[in-house]
Amino acid sequence: MSTAWRIGVDSRRCIGTSICAGTAPEHFHLVGDRSAPLADVVAPADVILDAADSCPVEAITVRDAADERLIAPQD
Amino acid sequence: MTESAQTTGSRVVPPARQYPFSVPDRLVVDPTYGELRDNEPMTRVKLPYGEEAWLASRYEDVRTVLGDVRFGRAPAVQRDEPRLTARQQDSGMLTLDPPDHTRLRRLVAKAFTARRVEALRPRTQEIADGLVDDMVRLGPPADLVEHVATPLPIQVICELLGVPYADRDLFHTWSEAIVSTTSLPMETIQEYLNNLWGYIGDLVSVRRREPGIDDLLAALVRARDENQDRLSETELVELAGGLLAAGHETTVTQIPNFVYVLLQNPDQLARLRADPSLVPAAVEELLRYVPLGVGSSFARYAKEDVEVGGVLVRAGEPVLGSLSSANRDGTVFADPDRLDLGREQNPHLGFGHGVHHCVGAQLARMELQVAVATLVTRLPGLRLAVPEAELKWKRGMLVRGLLGMPVAW
Numbered sequence: 001m002s003t004a005w006r007i008g009v010d011s012r013r014c015i016g017t018s019i020c021a022g023t024a025p026e027h028f029h030l031v032g033d034r035s036a037p038l039a040d041v042v043a044p045a046d047v048i049l050d051a052a053d054s055c056p057v058e059a060i061t062v063r064d065a066a067d068e069r070l071i072a073p074q075d
Numbered sequence: 076m077t078e079s080a081q082t083t084g085s086r087v088v089p090p091a092r093q094y095p096f097s098v099p100d101r102l103v104v105d106p107t108y109g110e111l112r113d114n115e116p117m118t119r120v121k122l123p124y125g126e127e128a129w130l131a132s133r134y135e136d137v138r139t140v141l142g143d144v145r146f147g148r149a150p151a152v153q154r155d156e157p158r159l160t161a162r163q164q165d166s167g168m169l170t171l172d173p174p175d176h177t178r179l180r181r182l183v184a185k186a187f188t189a190r191r192v193e194a195l196r197p198r199t200q201e202i203a204d205g206l207v208d209d210m211v212r213l214g215p216p217a218d219l220v221e222h223v224a225t226p227l228p229i230q231v232i233c234e235l236l237g238v239p240y241a242d243r244d245l246f247h248t249w250s251e252a253i254v255s256t257t258s259l260p261m262e263t264i265q266e267y268l269n270n271l272w273g274y275i276g277d278l279v280s281v282r283r284r285e286p287g288i289d290d291l292l293a294a295l296v297r298a299r300d301e302n303q304d305r306l307s308e309t310e311l312v313e314l315a316g317g318l319l320a321a322g323h324e325t326t327v328t329q330i331p332n333f334v335y336v337l338l339q340n341p342d343q344l345a346r347l348r349a350d351p352s353l354v355p356a357a358v359e360e361l362l363r364y365v366p367l368g369v370g371s372s373f374a375r376y377a378k379e380d381v382e383v384g385g386v387l388v389r390a391g392e393p394v395l396g397s398l399s400s401a402n403r404d405g406t407v408f409a410d411p412d413r414l415d416l417g418r419e420q421n422p423h424l425g426f427g428h429g430v431h432h433c434v435g436a437q438l439a440r441m442e443l444q445v446a447v448a449t450l451v452t453r454l455p456g457l458r459l460a461v462p463e464a465e466l467k468w469k470r471g472m473l474v475r476g477l478l479g480m481p482v483a484w
Contacts, residue, residue, distance in 0.1 A: 015422075016422070016428075017142075017428060017429065017430075017432035018142040018428065018429050018430070019180075019429070019430050019432060021142075021144065022142075022144055022172075022173050022176075022429060022430035023173050023174070023177045023180075023430065025144050025173075030142070033138075033422060047174070047177075050174075050177045050181050053181050053184060053185050054177065054180050054181050054184040055184075055188070056184065056187065056188060056189065056432065056434070056436055056437055057188070057189050057437070058188050058189055058190055073185070073188070
């Protein structure tokens with residue numbers, strides 16, 4: 001079981017819809033017209049997976065902070 | 076500000092204008108929007124139904140209204156929301172805010188990501204080629220709406236959802252209820268919606284009886300059956316029906332709109348023909364340029380006092396954001412009323428913005444790219460087969476578009 005996740009937002013893919021910031025405002029915010037995580041390494045929370053899975057351009061990745069295993073998005 | 080403007084606290088509330096500002100004329104953006112962006116970026120409007128609202132017309136303000144978490148859609152169901160239709164929507168993703176909205180959106184969003192949609196491109200191209208082959212065989216003049224624009228998105232969404240394409244005439248008729256304002260009587264709208272929900276309900280039952288079926292509808296049924304809290308039976312049916320109806324109505328309408336605009340701009344069409352690698356940028360520019368909506372709908376309600384465009388919007392007040400106006404904002408788009416298929420920066424709001432950004436945007440984008448590329452490259456002589464003045468436009472619908480488009484090539 002992961003004890004920490006690393007959130008990544010690919011700013012080249014991000015189109016700034018703010019779906020993530022609306023879904024998980026405690027983890028994402030818009031900087032200018034692009035999303036960014038408020039903190040890169042965070043405690044696991046389902047709402048982060050909701051945000052990653054809801055991104056239309058799959059700009060958000062969630063990885064296990066210890067071993068870089070991809071947690072979201074998944075098929 | 077006019078003389079009759081009222082001052083309420085620290086702000087001036089102008090008298091409401093009737094909205095939409097004019098009867099829709101083809102794909103012309105009413106010049107009132109430009110005047111408002113320059114002089115009165117937040118104005119008051121009264122739609123045919125519901126309470127008065129603010130209307131934001133500048134790009135940045137529209138983004139704030141649609142994207143800022145201080146605004147929400149959920150309060151609308153408790154209110155007489157400003158709208159173009161007699162019927163008020165009381166369920167569905169567009170009546171929810173996070174986290175309720177997230178629960179539904181996440182279930183469908185995974186099927187519509189860029190990666191999933193890209194996998195559908197070869198099949199979409201195959202369908203488009205087949206439709207153009209059939210139309211060419213039939214010979215000119217032929218109706219582009221009937222032969223290409225309507226069947227292409229319907230067949231793609233049918234295959235994705237798992238809806239029998241053979242039933243297309245039925246649900247295409249019923250789908251008009253989703254985008255109708257006055258084109259259908261109220262009773263007919265309700266009857267069509269009931270038919271659509273009943274039809275989807277039957278397909279849901281089939282998936283429960285036959286667990287081997289693998290399509291988006293089956294995935295939604297599984298999501299519902301694995302965890303009843305995630306999705307109610309009504310939500311399941313309305314979500315799937317909404318994807319079927321709202322999804323194809325919009326793309327069906329935009330394909331002829333795009334072709335119409337390209338034919339009106341022969342220099343741009345020639346540019347596209349000379350360099351088909353411009354297709355993705357061209358589709359983005361057409362999404363910006365074409366005012367699909369007759370007027371703004373789905374007002375966002377302020378959850379607290381928010382300053383937008385120099386106006387203090389009070390908690391509980393509804394604000395509409397005009398996508399068509401935002402997309403013509405000269406502070407964001409240079410020479411905004413000119414169609415420029417090579418536009419490099421194009422952060423248009425054609426699919427909206429914020430948590431309700433069109434869930435099918437990537438699918439629509441891919442379908443539009445395939446449709447435009449196929450028509451432009453395979454029919455180099457594509458042209459209207461009737462004088463422009465004889466084209467018939469939709470009336471009494473939320474969207475603007477052609478009822479038919481006789482073309483030759």
